[in-house]
Amino acid sequence: GNSVTQMEGPVTLSEEAFLTINCTYTATGYPSLFWYVQYPGEGLQLLLKATKADDKGSNKGFEATYRKETTSFHLEKGSVQVSDSAVYFCALSKGGSEKLVFGKGTKLTVNP
Amino acid sequence: DGGITQSPKYLFRKEGQNVTLSCEQNLNHDAMYWYRQDPGQGLRLIYYSQIVNDFQKGDIAEGYSVSREKKESFPLTVTSAQKNPTAFYLCASSSASGYEQFFGPGTRLTVL
Numbered sequence: 001g002n003s004v005t006q007m008e009g010p011v012t013l014s015e016e017a018f019l020t021i022n023c024t025y026t027a028t029g030y031p032s033l034f035w036y037v038q039y040p041g042e043g044l045q046l047l048l049k050a051t052k053a054d055d056k057g058s059n060k061g062f063e064a065t066y067r068k069e070t071t072s073f074h075l076e077k078g079s080v081q082v083s084d085s086a087v088y089f090c091a092l093s094k095g096g097s098e099k100l101v102f103g104k105g106t107k108l109t110v111n112p
Numbered sequence: 113d114g115g116i117t118q119s120p121k122y123l124f125r126k127e128g129q130n131v132t133l134s135c136e137q138n139l140n141h142d143a144m145y146w147y148r149q150d151p152g153q154g155l156r157l158i159y160y161s162q163i164v165n166d167f168q169k170g171d172i173a174e175g176y177s178v179s180r181e182k183k184e185s186f187p188l189t190v191t192s193a194q195k196n197p198t199a200f201y202l203c204a205s206s207s208a209s210g211y212e213q214f215f216g217p218g219t220r221l222t223v224l
Contacts, residue, residue, distance in 0.1 A: 032211040043118075043202055043215035044155075051211070089154070093211040099145070099170075100206075100213050104154040
């Protein structure tokens with residue numbers, strides 16, 4: 001079946017450090033891929049998405065590229081801020097009636 | 113503004129009582145979902161509905177019930193049969209042919 005594996009946290013960085021959170025997936029065909037962010041005590045917000053191979057999703061300085069050859073969708077940001085402290089979830093969907101499949105989440109803490 | 117609302121934000125219940133969590137959306141989405149999130153954990157799917165008057169069990173449906181009488185509403189009842197109901201509950205929706213889900217702010221349920 002479809003699955004998502006993301007790096008386990010927690011991840012702790014200093015402000016302005018470079019961020020990478022790894023995400024790999026297993027799925028047949030060509031799923032769409034997503035990164036969601038959850039701030040403390042809140043619901044999930046869509047951060048970025050990519051719907052086909054080699055697409056790059058970007059938002060708020062975060063980027064992720066859909067790599068079909070490595071079945072990966074790693075999240076990156078060049079310079080993190082304290083306000084980026086949150087839990088990040090990688091997810092995939094085949095669309096239509098298919099459900100979203102989530103990774104387990106990676107908690108990021110950015111210290112000033 | 114279009115979106116998903118969940119109420120209440122915090123809910124307390126005594127053991128042995130049923131409680132209903134509200135979820136309403138005005139995005140004109142056909143599909144709606146309920147997830148459970150435990151501290152430091154990922155999301156687990158409880159129930160989902162792809163169309164009015166129809167719903168399916170997710171991965172952890174035991175002790176929960178839902179109804180879908182209106183497109184806009186998908187209430188979740190946590191019954192006394194749910195052995196460990198204290199958790200953060202998230203509602204989401206998506207278009208029938210869409211890929212991404214939109215999430216509400218969540219309800220934190222505590223059993224006293």
